[in-house]
Amino acid sequence: MAGNSQRKGAIRKSGKGNPTAGSGGRVKRGLEGKGPTPKAKDRPNHKAYKSRQRAEAAAARGPRKRVAKGGDSEWVAGRNSVVEALRAQMPVTGLYVAEGTERDGRLREAFHLAAERGLSLLEVPRAELDRLTGGAVHQGLAARVPPYEYAHPDDLLDAASEAGEPPLIVALDSVTDPRNLGAVVRSAAGFGAHxxxxxxxRAAGMTAAAWKTSAGAAARVPVAQAVNLVRQLKAYQDAGCMVIGLAADGDVSLPDLDLADGPLVVVVGAEDKGLSRLVAETCDQLVSIPMAGELESLNAGVAASVTLYAVSQSRRGARS
Structure with a gap:
């Protein structure tokens, strides 16, 4: 239809002063320079910009902690166990001793360690201590431990940023033995993980058993909880981390790993089942630990220790 400027291919005529008409206007302005390219940290779509935003947000909010859900205080019962707990710097809030308990070397050491830390010492009837510890064999001595305060997953990235180091995080997939968790925390502290x-x-938490196995490392290395492990691993990937999973049939052998000196998350599965399918599919690489002989797998604590040692050696070599 004549004069119908809405049909396909029609040319819209403009009046005077319209910048779309003639040889100037928008075309001319489009050819003008836009100044120097902004730095990476100032470009919203760049990883450096997102990293800076995250660091600024972390500084503004301060440390974030979440108390374990449903967390009642735990009890460490027995003279040897209490002494070990105090030596391991567990966050004990008080010592309870049954009335009439015979004093021996372990009891005196427990009292001495408690006094050094300014812990309260309460003497209670034996029946009351039986009730408090749920009928455990306490030998007249027990220690009360508050629920563990878990870090937020982003706090682990913030710890690396504050240290000026590429993040190194250990993630556990379906590891249910608290002693394995404690061993991993100890290795994380020893090899510089954040x-x-x-x-x-469906996983072990930071119980008294995990605390004791960590040999005090749990006081120095934060442990974070994820509602959904796969989702959190993807969030770490979005933050610039590479995620590797340990698997017997991994595509890359640990000595050949070339990702160790960058931001890294190491995922360790249970000894019997390994990594779950979704976690394995989320990993950027599956890495195997070379083994001699017929031994097929290592427990989570040992596997994490071997891998973290290899990563720390690679990072030390990259810095030198």
């Missing part, structure tokens, strides 16, 4: 990530459900 924290340990565990799932909120």
């Amino acid at each position: 924290g340990v990530l565990i799932p909120e459900r």
Whole structure:
């Protein structure tokens, strides 16, 4: 239809002063320079910009902690166990001794360690201590431990940023033995990891057993909980981390790993089942630990220790 400027291919005529008409206007302005290219940290779509934003947000909010859900205080019962707990710097809030308990060397050491830390000492009837500890064999001595305060998963990235180092995080997939968790925390402290990530459900938590196995490292290395492990691993990937999973049939052998000196998350599965399918599919690489002989697998604590040692050696070589 004549004069119908809405049909396909029609040319819209403009009046005077319209910048779309003639040889100037928008075309001319489009050819003008736009100044120097902004720095990476000032470009919203660049990783450096997102990293800076995250660091600024972390500084503004301060440290974030979440108390374990449903967390009642735990009890460490027995003279040897209490002494070990105090030596391991567990966050004991008080010592309870049954009335009439015979004093021996272990009891005196427990009292001495408690006094050094300014812990309260309460003497209670034996029946009351039986009730408090749920009928455990306490030998007249028990220690009360508050629920563990878990870090937020982003706090582990913040710890690396504050240290001026590429993040190194250990994530555990379906590891249910608290002693394995404690061993991983101990290795994380020994080899410079910035924290340990565990799932909120169907996994070991930071119980008294995990604390004792960590030999005090749990006081120095933050442990974070994730509601959904796969989702949190993807969040770490979005933050610039490479995620590797340990698997017997991994595509890359640990000595050949070339990602060790960059931002890294190491995922360790249970000894019997290994990594779950979704976690394995989320990993950027599956890495195997070379083994001699017929031994097929290592427990989580040992596997994490071997891998973190290899990563620390690679990072030390990259710095030198």
